[in-house]
Amino acid sequence: MADLKKHDTPMMEDLKSGPFPSFVDDLETRGKGGVQCCYDLLGQMELSYEHKETHWKHGGIVGVFGYGGGVIGRYSDVAEEFPSIAHFHTLRVNQPASKFYNSKFLRKLCDMWDHRGSGVTNFHGSTGDMILIGTTTDQLEPTFYDLTHQFDMDLGGSGSNLRTPACCMGKARCEYSCLDTQAICYDLTMTYQDELHRPAFPYKFKFKVSGCPNDCVAAIARSCCSIIGTWRDNIRIDQKAVKAYMGGELKPNAGAHSDRDWGPFDIQKEVIDLCPSGCMVMDGKELKIDDRECVRCMHCINTMPSALRPGVDCGATILNGAKAPILEGAQMSTLIIPFIKMEYPYDEFKEFVDLMWDFWMEEGKNRERLG
Ligand code: HEM
Ligand code: HEM
Ligand code: SF4
Ligand code: SF4
Incomplete structure (x- = not known):
C-alpha cells in the first residue's frame, strides 16, 4: 500500500473531536485498508472548507440505460489533485420493505461494491434507500447488472420522480400494526415502477406507510402521501x-x-x-x-x-403534503381521507393516487411538491 496518498487535513481532524462517531474516522479506517478515494474525499472536503465552496460539479446527467433516476452524478472540479474521485457517482438502491436483510446478503452486496465502487455505503439514506457512494461512470452499468441479476434489487428514485416507498416494520414485528405495511410498500413499488425510474413529475414524490398512528417512519412529517394505519371500531x-x-x-x-x-x-x-x-x-x-x-x-x-x-376494523388514514422547503420551512401533512380500507389490490387507494397525481401534474409548478 505504499502508493496511498494521504493529504494534510487539519479541519477534517477537528471534526473527530466531537461527541459522536465521525465519518472522518470511518473514511480513514477504510483508507488505511488501501482505498485511495477515502483519502481523496477528505482532501477535497478540506479544500472545500478552506475555499468555502464545493468542489463537486453538482449534478450532471449520468445514469443507466432506460432509467432517469437512481444514479446521482458527481464529478470533481479538482480531479488533478484528487484523481481517484474524478467521477464519484452515487447509486440509490431500493431497500426491501422494512429493511429486512440477512447478513449473507449484506456481505455479498458489500463485496460487490468493494469490487465495483469505493466500498463506501450509507445504510440508509433518509428516504430509505441503501446508498452506494462513489463509483466511476464505466462501472454504473456493470453495478446495475449485478444488482438486478445477482441480488434481485432495483435502483431507487432520485430526481423528479417517485422516490423509493418506505414503511415501518408493521405486522412483521409490531402488534400495534393495523396494516400489512410491507405488502402495501411492495405493491406500490411494483405498481409504480415507471414513476419510480422515469422522472415525469414536477418534483420528487414520496409514499411512506406506517402501521399505526405512532408513525415510526415519520410519514406525516416527510412524505407527500402518508398512509397511516388506523381502526374505525373501538379500542x-x-x-x-x-x-x-x-x-x-x-x-x-x-x-x-x-x-x-x-x-x-x-x-x-x-x-x-x-x-x-x-x-x-x-x-x-x-x-x-x-x-x-x-x-x-x-x-x-x-x-x-x-x-x-387498537380495534379490529382496520384501514388507513391518508394525508398529503409534508415537505421541508428551504424558503418556508418544514410543513406537516394535511388530512385528506380519514378512513379507507387497504386490502389487496388496493384499487380504491390507487384511484385516489391517479386523481392526486393528475391534479399535481396539472397544477404543480416546476419543483413544487404536492401540498
Ligand atoms: C433546517 C434545515 C433542514 C431541514 C429541515 C431539512 C429537512 C430534510 C428532509 C425532511 C429531508 C427528507 C427526508 C426524507 O426523504 O425522508 C431531507 C433530505 C435531504 N436533505 Fe435536508 N434539511 C435541512 C438542511 C439541509 C442542508 C443544509 C442540506 C445540504 C447542504 C440538506 C441536504 C439534504 C439531502 C442531500 C437530502 C436527501 C438525503 C437522502 O435522501 O439520503 N438538507 N432534508
Ligand atoms: C460526494 C458528495 C455528495 C454526495 C454523494 C451527495 C449526495 C446527494 C444526494 C443523493 C442527493 C439527492 C439527489 C436527489 O434526491 O435527486 C443530494 C442532493 C443535494 N445535495 Fe448533495 N451530495 C454530495 C455533495 C454535496 C455538496 C458538497 C453540497 C453542497 C455544498 C450538496 C448539496 C445538496 C443539495 C442542496 C441537495 C438537494 C437538491 C434538491 O433540491 O433535490 N451535496 N446530494
Ligand atoms: S408505526 Fe405503529 S405499527 Fe409501525 S412499527 Fe411503529 S408502532 Fe408499530
Ligand atoms: S382514547 Fe384518548 S388517549 Fe386513547 S387513543 Fe383515543 S384520543 Fe388518544
Whole structure:
C-alpha cells in the first residue's frame, strides 16, 4: 500500500473531536485498508472548507440505460489533485420493505461494491434507500447488472420522480400494526415502477406507510402521501390488565422511561387527563372510552399496551403534503381521507393516487411538491 496518498487535513481532524462517531474516522479506517478515494474525499472536503465552496460539479446527467433516476452524478472540479474521485457517482438502491436483510446478503452486496465502487455505503439514506457512494461512470452499468441479476434489487428514485416507498416494520414485528405495511410498500413499488425510474413529475414524490398512528417512519412529517394505519371500531380493553397497571403489577409504557423513579402509576394523571379528546373516564373500577370522540392518538395504548389495543376494523388514514422547503420551512401533512380500507389490490387507494397525481401534474409548478 505504499502508493496511498494521504493529504494534510487539519479541519477534517477537528471534526473527530466531537461527541459522536465521525465519518472522518470511518473514511480513514477504510483508507488505511488501501482505498485511495477515502483519502481523496477528505482532501477535497478540506479544500472545500478552506475555499468555502464545493468542489463537486453538482449534478450532471449520468445514469443507466432506460432509467432517469437512481444514479446521482458527481464529478470533481479538482480531479488533478484528487484523481481517484474524478467521477464519484452515487447509486440509490431500493431497500426491501422494512429493511429486512440477512447478513449473507449484506456481505455479498458489500463485496460487490468493494469490487465495483469505493466500498463506501450509507445504510440508509433518509428516504430509505441503501446508498452506494462513489463509483466511476464505466462501472454504473456493470453495478446495475449485478444488482438486478445477482441480488434481485432495483435502483431507487432520485430526481423528479417517485422516490423509493418506505414503511415501518408493521405486522412483521409490531402488534400495534393495523396494516400489512410491507405488502402495501411492495405493491406500490411494483405498481409504480415507471414513476419510480422515469422522472415525469414536477418534483420528487414520496409514499411512506406506517402501521399505526405512532408513525415510526415519520410519514406525516416527510412524505407527500402518508398512509397511516388506523381502526374505525373501538379500542379493545382488557379491564383485568387495566387493574394490574393501577395496582403496579404491570409497568406502564412497557417499562420505558424507567431511568427515573416517577412514583406509583396514576392512571388519572398519566392517561385519562392526557387524552387529547378527554374521552376516557374511570367508571367505578372500569375504564370507559367514548370511542366516537377518540382521535387515535395512541397515547393510552402506548402507556398501557397490555390493557389496550387498537380495534379490529382496520384501514388507513391518508394525508398529503409534508415537505421541508428551504424558503418556508418544514410543513406537516394535511388530512385528506380519514378512513379507507387497504386490502389487496388496493384499487380504491390507487384511484385516489391517479386523481392526486393528475391534479399535481396539472397544477404543480416546476419543483413544487404536492401540498
Ligand atoms: C433546517 C434545515 C433542514 C431541514 C429541515 C431539512 C429537512 C430534510 C428532509 C425532511 C429531508 C427528507 C427526508 C426524507 O426523504 O425522508 C431531507 C433530505 C435531504 N436533505 Fe435536508 N434539511 C435541512 C438542511 C439541509 C442542508 C443544509 C442540506 C445540504 C447542504 C440538506 C441536504 C439534504 C439531502 C442531500 C437530502 C436527501 C438525503 C437522502 O435522501 O439520503 N438538507 N432534508
Ligand atoms: C460526494 C458528495 C455528495 C454526495 C454523494 C451527495 C449526495 C446527494 C444526494 C443523493 C442527493 C439527492 C439527489 C436527489 O434526491 O435527486 C443530494 C442532493 C443535494 N445535495 Fe448533495 N451530495 C454530495 C455533495 C454535496 C455538496 C458538497 C453540497 C453542497 C455544498 C450538496 C448539496 C445538496 C443539495 C442542496 C441537495 C438537494 C437538491 C434538491 O433540491 O433535490 N451535496 N446530494
Ligand atoms: S408505526 Fe405503529 S405499527 Fe409501525 S412499527 Fe411503529 S408502532 Fe408499530
Ligand atoms: S387513543 Fe388518544 S384520543 Fe383515543 S382514547 Fe386513547 S388517549 Fe384518548
